[in-house]
Amino acid sequence: MLLNISKAHILVSFVFLLILSGAIYTYLENITIPFTFCQPCHENPESVVDEAEKRVETKHCPLDDSRRSGNLIMKAGLSYPQPSTLTGRTDVNSVTNWNAPLVWEGTFDPVVIDDIYSRMNPRVAVVVLAVGKYTRFLKGFLESGEKYFLVGLRVTYYIFTDNEQDVPNVTLSEGRKITILPVPSAKRWQDVVLSKMKWATVTIDKQIRNEADYLFMMDIDSVFHNRFGAESLSQMSAVLHRGFYKNINRDGFPYERRPESKAYIPAGEGDYYYTAAVWGGYLEDMYRLVKYCYEQSEEDAKNNIEAVWQEESHLNKYFLYNKPAKVLSPEYLWSDYDAPGSDIKLIRISQLVKDYAEVRPNGGQ
The missing domain is CATH 3.90.550.10 (Spore Coat Polysaccharide Biosynthesis Protein SpsA; Chain A)
Known part of the structure; x- marks a missing residue:
């Protein structure tokens, strides 16, 4: 009896988690997060996240x-x-x-x-x-x-x-x-x-x-x-x-x-x-x-x-x-x-x- 209840409880919980995760995914998928990005460089090693605006910003990337x-x-x-490894300017x-x-x-x-x-x-x-x-x-x-x-x-x-x-x-x-x-x-x-x-x-x-x-x-x-x-x-x-x-x-x-x-x-x-x-x-x-x-x-x-x-x-x-x-x-x-x-x-x-x-x-x- 207890074994059957435990199995039922686990099954219900698993189904509930699946439904919840699907709902979260759908919600996030519909959120648009604007951002700007340039390739990493010595002036822009990583993106800077503005938590208040939920926007990804970066420092100015000076050179493509x-x-x-x-x-x-x-x-x-x-x-x-053809270049040489043995000749060139020696003076x-x-x-x-x-x-x-x-x-x-x-x-x-x-x-x-x-x-x-x-x-x-x-x-x-x-x-x-x-x-x-x-x-x-x-x-x-x-x-x-x-x-x-x-x-x-x-x-x-x-x-x-x-x-x-x-x-x-x-x-x-x-x-x-x-x-x-x-x-x-x-x-x-x-x-x-x-x-x-x-x-x-x-x-x-x-x-x-x-x-x-x-x-x-x-x-x-x-x-x-x-x-x-x-x-x-x-x-x-x-x-x-x-x-x-x-x-x-x-x-x-x-x-x-x-x-x-x-x-x-x-x-x-x-x-x-x-x-x-x-x-x-x-x-x-x-x-x-x-x-x-x-x-x-x-x-x-x-x-x-x-x-x-x-x-x-x-x-x-x-x-x-x-x-x-x-x-x-x-x-x-x-x-x-x-x-x-x-x-x-x-x-x-x-x-x-x-x-x-x-x-x-x-x-x-």
């Missing part, structure tokens, strides 16, 4: 994974010379001690590189500052850039200027454009370079991050002479300063040596000395670095100190402890003031000779 430089996908049937070092590429002419195949990046189709932002008399350099920079800078890729030149009427009308290739951003004038050239970090930080945050995957910061008083291609792209690319890339002990680098400055680097530390006239990388990584340079400069200003080489000093401090993923040789920024050595097979971009006393707002002082 298909445009990351790690996705080295090449089309089948591409014709190019220069082509890898850093943290195993990052050190890029020189002859260390990459442009046919392979161009095919890989053309498939990614990245959007590249170039930020330049042209205030005061520096607007005279815009025409040469833009026209030469259209011949040699990331040819075939989508590029937007973001020009910060206090003289919008002086921005020249330059013919641009398909997929390339100019965006003019008004900024106030400056009384000192030091304020000019420091203000570039400020305006870039604000504009990346409000506008550029929605329009680009990679970003380069460049000085406008420069002209492109040869290919400056996709081999320059990486998570973060730094350029060796032409004046300090060989036969100089790191204690001879013009780092900021005053402990009072946020850019301070102690003696006995350092890898290379990098220029602040050209640097680039993933949009969000560049945003962090640009913002860092700006905020560190502001902290110095509160303490009545200015780093010896302004944003370049802060840039070198950052790269010392946050290694760049790729180091570009001085081919990627030479200067018309200096004759290249035998190790410089070609000059990709070079800074122009100019009368600093004439073009700078405070006479070069």
